[in-house]
Amino acid sequence: MKIRFRSFVALLLSCVGLFAIIAYLDYRSFKVDTLSYSGIAFEDTRETILDRFGSPDFVLAPAATSEPQARDARSWLRFYYPLSEIPPNTKVEDYNEWGFNASGDRAELTVEFKPQGIRVNRITCAATNTGAGKQCPSLFGIRIGDTEPSILRKLGEPDSQKFYGATKTLEYADLGVDFTLDKQDVYRISSFSPKGDTNAIRRRYLLARLSGAF
Numbered sequence: 127m128k129i130r131f132r133s134f135v136a137l138l139l140s141c142v143g144l145f146a147i148i149a150y151l152d153y154r155s156f157k158v159d160t161l162s163y164s165g166i167a168f169e170d171t172r173e174t175i176l177d178r179f180g181s182p183d184f185v186l187a188p189a190a191t192s193e194p195q196a197r198d199a200r201s202w203l204r205f206y207y208p209l210s211e212i213p214p215n216t217k218v219e220d221y222n223e224w225g226f227n228a229s230g231d232r233a234e235l236t237v238e239f240k241p242q243g244i245r246v247n248r249i250t251c252a253a254t255n256t257g258a259g260k261q262c263p264s265l266f267g268i269r270i271g272d273t274e275p276s277i278l279r280k281l282g283e284p285d286s287q288k289f290y291g292a293t294k295t296l297e298y299a300d301l302g303v304d305f306t307l308d309k310q311d312v313y314r315i316s317s318f319s320p321k322g323d324t325n326a327i328r329r330r331y332l333l334a335r336l337s338g339a340f
Contacts, residue, residue, distance in 0.1 A: 156266070156331045160302055163249040163317035164235060164263050172219060175237055178225045182224035184208050187234070233270070238318075247252045251308075252314040265303055265315050267334060272312045275306055282333045302324035 162169060163207070167174070186204040207213070218224065226235045238248035250255075251262035253270045262270050267280050277284075277296060284296040297304040300322025306314040321327065 156334065157327060159266050159317070160321045160327060163265055163315075166221050166237060166246060166249050167317045168246050170246045171245075172239060175224065175246070176218075176270070177228055180207060181218060182226055182237075184221035184225040185212060185218060185221035187221055246319075248316060250314060250316040250317040262315050265296075265317060266301060266330075268312060268315065269307060270312055272305075273310055274307055277312070280334050281330055282313065301330055306323070 130132050148328040165178075185207050187207065188204065195257065207221075209218070214222075220240055221233045223236060226237075227233060233251050233253035236248075236250040236252070238246040238250070239245065241318055263274070268277055274294070281298060281301070286297045288295040289293065293306055293308050295304050295306045302318050302321040304316050305312050305316070306316070
């Protein structure tokens, strides 16, 4: 009887240990989303991005007028320059925001660098539909086309909400991410730095797990 009991205890402890390992690895996977997005890390430099993606299709620059060449909610205070039309005597490295896949055959990716710095500060992926080739990578279990109730169920209430015309942006500052919706569906995912503290990330993780987000 004692042998069976000891065997049961050993098995139970092994199961608990295995569960703890799985939970730890799962949390690490969740936390990775605070460090990078779409294959780009916040430690990446301008040189790294150029080596990996080549020259950008366009750049964004701060507007000096109240009527910039606006294209969306995040660029309403930006001038949009295709690479072939950037102002004379400037080069790609002079701009802090670079855009890729502007031809429209894939989701559009924008990389923003820290002002006066060389490292990535924000990564944004936007897609106007969910067809083949138009998808952005998911982030914290949220995908292009998800609805606001789905985001709230998975991550809880956002830290802030912003409205630009018909679009709405939900920002989760502790995770360093915001989701922009148009007609109630996510069409843009943006990951930024810095992030919240470890406890805040753990709380969001637990909420996501309890909601069955993953």
